[in-house]
Amino acid sequence: MRAWQIVSPNGIDALELSEQRSPEPGPGKVKVRIRASSINYRDLGTVRDPVSRKLPYPRIPNSDGAGEIIAVGSGVTGLSKGARVASTFFQRWTDGQCSAEAMASALGGALDGVLAEEAVLGADGVVPIPDHLSFEEAATLPCAALTAWNALVEAARVKAGDTVLLLGTGGVSIFALQFAKHMGARPIIISSSDAKLERAKALGAAHTINYRKTPDWDRAVLDLTNGVGVDATVEVGGAGTLPKSIAATRVAGTISLIGVLAGGQIDPAQFMRKSIKMQGIYVGSRRMFLDMNRAIAVGGLKPVIDQTFAFEKARDAFHTMEAAGHFGKIVIRV
Ligand SMILES: NC(=O)c1ccc[n+]([C@@H]2O[C@H](COP(=O)([O-])OP(=O)(O)OC[C@H]3O[C@@H](n4cnc5c(N)ncnc54)[C@H](OP(=O)(O)O)[C@@H]3O)[C@@H](O)[C@H]2O)c1
Helix, strand or coil: EEEEHHHHHCCCCCCCEEEEECCCCCCCEEEEEEEEEEEEEHHHHHCCCCCCCCCCECCCCCCCCEEEEECCCCCCCCCCCCCCECCCCCCCCCCCCCHHHCCCEEECCCCCCCEECCEEHHHEEEEEEECCCCHHHHHHHHHHHHHHHHHHHHCCCCCCCCCEEEEEEHHHHHHHHHHHHCCCCEEEEEEECCHHHHHHHCCCCCCCECCCCCHHHHHHHHHHEEEECCCEEEECCCCHCCHHHHHEEEEEEEECCCCCCCCCCHHHHHHHHHHCCCEECCCHHHHHHHHHHHHHHHHCCCCCCCCCCCCHHHHHHHHHHHHCCCEEEEEEEE
């Protein structure tokens, strides 16, 4: 079987496609014929700089994969050959709170990932995928979708009628837009691009703001919320956007801290004065993934895929994410 591997700290163009022995599933494991893998910003970061992440290489990148089970190890119940499954980002976070043990089980990080024709995963490290989704669509779920779900449902407990603020139009934010709309919330989304904002409107964004043309987007959000601010913010920018996110969030609202796309500084007094609830989010558990898939199936939600690449063109897929022109997800067919 073939697998892409990080073999040096020399970035995307140094990724290597290698022939490897087909892995066999031990007790409690399943072997999956991976059919598609999606890229997350984190995977791009890992490929570009494995050293600062203390990643041993060679290492197979990417947490997100979908395919069918082709072999089942001893002791596995409830899963059989032919089952359509997706990988869970953490191989050992089934339920409850995140833990150091769970964090040491991230695919494409502490463990080899799924940018490969085959992968051996824990029986609890896969979930069944909704019937209406293709492998390409299902491969977008493990990281970006679950992170958005965790932020809105678990952290912010968003309900119908709430207003939510979404930053940018990448994988996490577009899933958050779809979930917010599905839950009857009112999404406000900001982007650097009017064309992307038009697409966001078509997906159900109630209000759109171009953060390049309107650098004081926090004021624009306040204007849209009668000066009150949004109930929940899905924060992917980090220190560079947090001060404005705090300003745009209502008193005692929730900010889910997810990403670090924009550098900057934060004044902690801002949180204190507005009684903001700030929740760090690290993807989510297997139980959350099952809950999310149920909602996706009931709502018939379809992930938004910007582009799909052939397996051999995986490097181009990473370069495309690096260029940041995408809307939604980038997928590699395996
Ligand atoms: N904590 C977790 O568990 C977790 C999970 C998934 C992702 N993340 C993090 O979340 C972030 C987003 O991940 P992703 O996979 O969705 O990335 P992505 O698909 O590459 O999306 C990035 C998008 O963010 C927008 N953006 C960039 N700088 C911005 C700024 N200053 N203000 C507002 N929007 C900005 C841009 O949208 P426009 O082009 O529309 O402007 C860009 O396309 C990354 O930092 C990633 O590491 C964390």
